[in-house]
Amino acid sequence: MRFSLFIRPLALVALSAIALTQSAWAEGEDESVWNGSLKSKFFGEQTILEDKDTLEITAPYRAEDPALVPIQVTSKFPQTPDHFIRNITLIIDNNPTPFSASFDFSPQSGKADIATRLRFNAYTHVRAIALTNDGKLHMAKAFVKASGGCSAPIGTDAEAAKARMGKMKFKLEGEKVVIGQPNPIQLLISHPNITGMQMDQISRIIQPAHYVTEVKVSFDGKPILGVRGDIAISADPNFRFFFTPEHAGELKAEIKDNLGNQFSASQTVSP
Amino acid sequence: MIQMRNPQLLIAASLLLGLGFPLRAETLSLKEVAPGIFVHQGVHEVPDAKNRGEIANIGFVVGEHCVAVIDSGGSPDQGRELRDAIAQKTRVPICYVINTHVHPDHIYGNQSFRLDGVRFVGHHKLAQAMALRAPYYSDMAHRDLGITLTPEDFVPPDLPVQGTLELDLGGRTLELTAHPTAHTDNDLSILDTKTRTLWLADLLFMGHLPVIDGSLLGWLREIERLRQVQATQVIPGHGPVTADWPLALTGEENYLKSLANEIRIAIQSNKTIEQAMNEVGQKNRPDWQLFDAFHKRNVAAAFAELEWEEESTHTPSGALP
Numbered sequence: 001m002r003f004s005l006f007i008r009p010l011a012l013v014a015l016s017a018i019a020l021t022q023s024a025w026a027e028g029e030d031e032s033v034w035n036g037s038l039k040s041k042f043f044g045e046q047t048i049l050e051d052k053d054t055l056e057i058t059a060p061y062r063a064e065d066p067a068l069v070p071i072q073v074t075s076k077f078p079q080t081p082d083h084f085i086r087n088i089t090l091i092i093d094n095n096p097t098p099f100s101a102s103f104d105f106s107p108q109s110g111k112a113d114i115a116t117r118l119r120f121n122a123y124t125h126v127r128a129i130a131l132t133n134d135g136k137l138h139m140a141k142a143f144v145k146a147s148g149g150c151s152a153p154i155g156t157d158a159e160a161a162k163a164r165m166g167k168m169k170f171k172l173e174g175e176k177v178v179i180g181q182p183n184p185i186q187l188l189i190s191h192p193n194i195t196g197m198q199m200d201q202i203s204r205i206i207q208p209a210h211y212v213t214e215v216k217v218s219f220d221g222k223p224i225l226g227v228r229g230d231i232a233i234s235a236d237p238n239f240r241f242f243f244t245p246e247h248a249g250e251l252k253a254e255i256k257d258n259l260g261n262q263f264s265a266s267q268t269v270s271p
Numbered sequence: 272m273i274q275m276r277n278p279q280l281l282i283a284a285s286l287l288l289g290l291g292f293p294l295r296a297e298t299l300s301l302k303e304v305a306p307g308i309f310v311h312q313g314v315h316e317v318p319d320a321k322n323r324g325e326i327a328n329i330g331f332v333v334g335e336h337c338v339a340v341i342d343s344g345g346s347p348d349q350g351r352e353l354r355d356a357i358a359q360k361t362r363v364p365i366c367y368v369i370n371t372h373v374h375p376d377h378i379y380g381n382q383s384f385r386l387d388g389v390r391f392v393g394h395h396k397l398a399q400a401m402a403l404r405a406p407y408y409s410d411m412a413h414r415d416l417g418i419t420l421t422p423e424d425f426v427p428p429d430l431p432v433q434g435t436l437e438l439d440l441g442g443r444t445l446e447l448t449a450h451p452t453a454h455t456d457n458d459l460s461i462l463d464t465k466t467r468t469l470w471l472a473d474l475l476f477m478g479h480l481p482v483i484d485g486s487l488l489g490w491l492r493e494i495e496r497l498r499q500v501q502a503t504q505v506i507p508g509h510g511p512v513t514a515d516w517p518l519a520l521t522g523e524e525n526y527l528k529s530l531a532n533e534i535r536i537a538i539q540s541n542k543t544i545e546q547a548m549n550e551v552g553q554k555n556r557p558d559w560q561l562f563d564a565f566h567k568r569n570v571a572a573a574f575a576e577l578e579w580e581e582e583s584t585h586t587p588s589g590a591l592p
Contacts, residue, residue, distance in 0.1 A: 064548070064567040064568035064571055065567075065568035065571045065572055066407075067572075068568075068571045068572065068575055070543075070544050070545045070548070070571070072545070115543070115545075117544070117575070121407060121410075122410070147568075150374040150375060150376070150482060150484055151482075151484050151568065152403070152404040152407045152408065153407060154403045154404065154407070159452075159456075160452075160486070160576075160579070161579075164579065167579075171541070173541055188578060188579075190579055195403075207399070207403070234575070235575075236575060236578070236579060238544075238575075238578075240543065
């Protein structure tokens, strides 16, 4: 897994903590968690460019429902064998588990765009870090204020999602696909994706975490999207992305969750 | 005007100021809407540091032997004020604190009622909802309301309700109903059989935009059932006490139905959740207060629910009338 390659020894965290005290003044307190630990934890000493030419992230400034915040990452160029985005990782600085999701793309993806729904626990940056095929890292970020009020990031009524757990459906724009061009597609997965809870001291309730850890989407056996997910992904995980078919074929989604459940679904598409 | 809430502080302050008498603590405004039924009507505001989350309708019912508190308040201070107000109105002891659901404006006064002989009553799913939300709610209370909460402030029910439960207060009986998922997954309503007063709490919003934190379709189904309940007056969670029953349900029902219908169309025409949040239901804005605070989140929650409408076994797939 590419992701684990990014994890570096703890010593780096200490180093970057020194860097933090300097950069915190320059960039504001918002960057402290990122510069202080997350950047080095996930990406070591690699340079991360904040250029405008690779990707942008769209997130609501105010998260209306902290259990369900729509996030869109848009790439600035089409996927070609010579120039493409290999991976996009989403990090939410101030969530209990900052690593939220990681998406692998291929040239067959057509366009490395991804839209999904995430849980937000606080006022925080959400970052999309893209790895291009030349090995460089590029970052776009947005600030999100998870609103307080009555709702909570855990959402409610996980029972409905549990009752239909493992059901999946693909949604295309129309009945047919366009050959040789990036086609938008949506994958809906029914899964409670619950955060889980240790023994609660008052209610004595234990609820184990139960969430989707891996999604593989392929077209005629060729990968078009790979997802590594965590508990920040909202209940009933939903992904919008692209794929470029060269002919009629079979779309297939295979998922795994942290309790070892596996599900798959497929759909034939034709031009 | 400086409003002080802590009696010790008040006494200390008045002594410091050289006053000869302690200032009177703030008292909770209460209206007796039927014999022995007292309601404090909240304000239509988003919870903040100024109103300290004290925005919901709260109150109590007095029997010959027992008082039942219905929702304890939006802050520990409001809980104390409610307890003091009860002591001023009656010598009958408090036997029950009924929490109508998990939302902060209805439960943050619980701690003030942790007294000998007081039982906490709630939906059988309330304890789980409290446990799941307490850490986040505590952070939000600190950040947005300026209130520090401890785990002890979330008092789960020791008398959980599954189906229905009757509470005998002496000379009057309360009928409690635990509802399937609607406003939340832990809604409880209370009918005072003596006066046929129906305390719906947040199953009924009036003026304040309804907030979906459970299930849009579930809520619409409960509205159909509630309509059949014979009641002389109803008490919403937000808005005025009214005898206009079941007409009082109309505004809420119309809003929820328009959401359901428009979101179904949006899903069928391949709109994204982001598009739906911006486009759906805007025509309802003039009818409601706090529309901008809660409408988009309602659309998001309802959209995610309706995407799976056909696959949900307990959901009728027919279009709503």
